[in-house]
Amino acid sequence: MLTTLRGPSLFIAQFIEASGPRATAAGLAEWAAGLGFKALQVPALDPRLQDLRDLSEADAIRRLETVSRDSGLEVSEIAAHRAGQAMAVHPAYEALPGMERAKAGPEAAARDVARAIRIAAALGAGRVAVFSGGFLWPYIYPYPPIPERMVERAFDELARRWRPLLDAADAAGVDLCFELHPGQDLHDGVTFERFLALVDAAPRARILYDPSHMLLQHMDYLGFIDRYHARIAAFHVKDAEFRPSASSGVYGGHQGWLDRPGRFRSVGDGQVDFRGVFDRLAQHGYDGWATLEWECCLKNAEDGAAEGSRFIAGHIIRVTERAFDQSLRGTLADEAIDETLGIRR
Template sequence: MKTIKGPAIYLAQFLGDKAPFDNLDNLATWAAKLGYKGIQVPVDSRLIDLEKAASSQTYCDELLGTVADAGVEITELATHLQGQLVAVHPAYDELFDGFAAPNVRGNPAARTEWAIQQLKLAAQASRRLGLDTHVSFSGALAWPYVYPWPQRPAGLVEAAFDELARRWRPILDAFDEVGVDVAYELHPGEDLHDGVTFERFLERVDGHSRANILFDPSHYVLQQLDYLSFIDIYHERIKVFHVKDAEFRPTGRAGVYGSYSGWTERPGRFRSLGDGQIDFGAIFSKMAQYDYPGWAVLEWECALKHPEDGAREGAEFIRRHIIRVAEKSFDDFAGSGVDQAQIKKVLGL
């Protein structure tokens, strides 16, 4: 069995204009001082030059040296924003355009091609950094039709997933060429947001070995999905683990859909680790049971607690939950040393 690596922290929510949140060196040092051993790095120009990382081993070695000197290592690169732009329904064109490079804004076709190229660069950069997993969103074409009213035209969902798979297949092949998995964060707002939608996609990419999952139980609490059974079903595809808490407290006025309320008023909301309802003891046990090979990565999102407090508390929370797996069975002391001949005798064979 494998002991989960960690604690690690996803840096996206902490990026800012002032030290220590303004660059990779400062953030790595800050994370190490809090007790983190790994950092998950969003592909943001303040942290990494993606084109340079994809083409220059010297640059990647310098990045690795920077974080190692700080006392941490890079767990994965993450392209949530770029992955989102691989597939955008026209209803979201204006809102998502700001995620793209200025030269492709206002041109959906060019934006899609730019996003696909960004993912292919991320594959190369991940390999140069010695990483075997990458994190992203799937994007969405069918999300505006998630609740079937008016009735969806027959074939709409199938056509959307056919197109999503068509766009992602060459990206997955590019990751396969360099030996890196893509772990999709199954997330509301994405066409891949639960087990069924992941399976729809996986079927269309012919069970591609590089199409995998980032497991984040907070998104399943808000959907009222059984996050422990999810691990039982999909553990072979789970390559990344976001340790993020959440709670769902429906009222007589609001439920799963949230009633357009802000995050502090929604029945389902994200919380700092330990402040929500998720059974992390059971999750870490299942991860150990199934030999999860990766990191336990804090993703902090909470409408109530200060992020620096959430980060500080999160390191100790994860450290406390990581199970150092047993090297032998607890009842080995009672082994009788019976050989095959004796076993047949015991069974009367």
């Protein structure tokens, strides 16, 4: 069934500031509405959002309901990426900045994800964007060869940790949308399929589709939609480019983002074929939101947001409600069809 997807929405995580209006969900909503966005993807557990910080779950829901009503914006998804990442953390990453949640352990991470599920359900968003967490990323290139059963053991444990949350999401009518992302154990179609098999094809195990991560992995990101469209429930509109280099490759040489051969760009400035992406999503009946995620090593964030809103609005395909040749088709009774075809009964 052809469906016109919704948008533009804005993932606000990259636009939170330490003070001023954009230190709050309310201020960010007002700013985003002025740029033409129609919804927000909200990291409701982010302590930087001063008007949500330290609120009870019920108060956070009421606050977001007020923000939505006052701004006229919907909540497209609740984002819980850091909580998801903390579900499974290799010891090599535990001490890094930004991994504070991991120190509380996977049980605390699971409580955070469960809270995000309940908030999404209460707001009618119906989708939570998450990372999977990762035990295996330090071993992504198999030298020295990793021991037998290490991959199987890691995926068994990943599935064991996520299965209760997938059941809770199903009971709440909420999709858990795994962003397939390098650094996570679920980072491409093969790893998602392996996980899906271990959770008995749980109906709420869905995909947050972000073509930028697939382009940088040299994947067929349009073919990915054809293959996995039934599982895609969220969509990050984020651009990237890969510029072949004589001195560095896909791993980037430990360089900063500006100097890597593969780097993220503001939407429209990179190499992702978004006309093809929006076309495939429309063809397969994607009924979720197109959500701008701004990450660019070059362009100012303000310009990226303003341009991104217009870019998404300009790429949304308002699907046709009838076939272009419908009025010419007409009808014939079966007997008349047989006579026309020369079929003798």
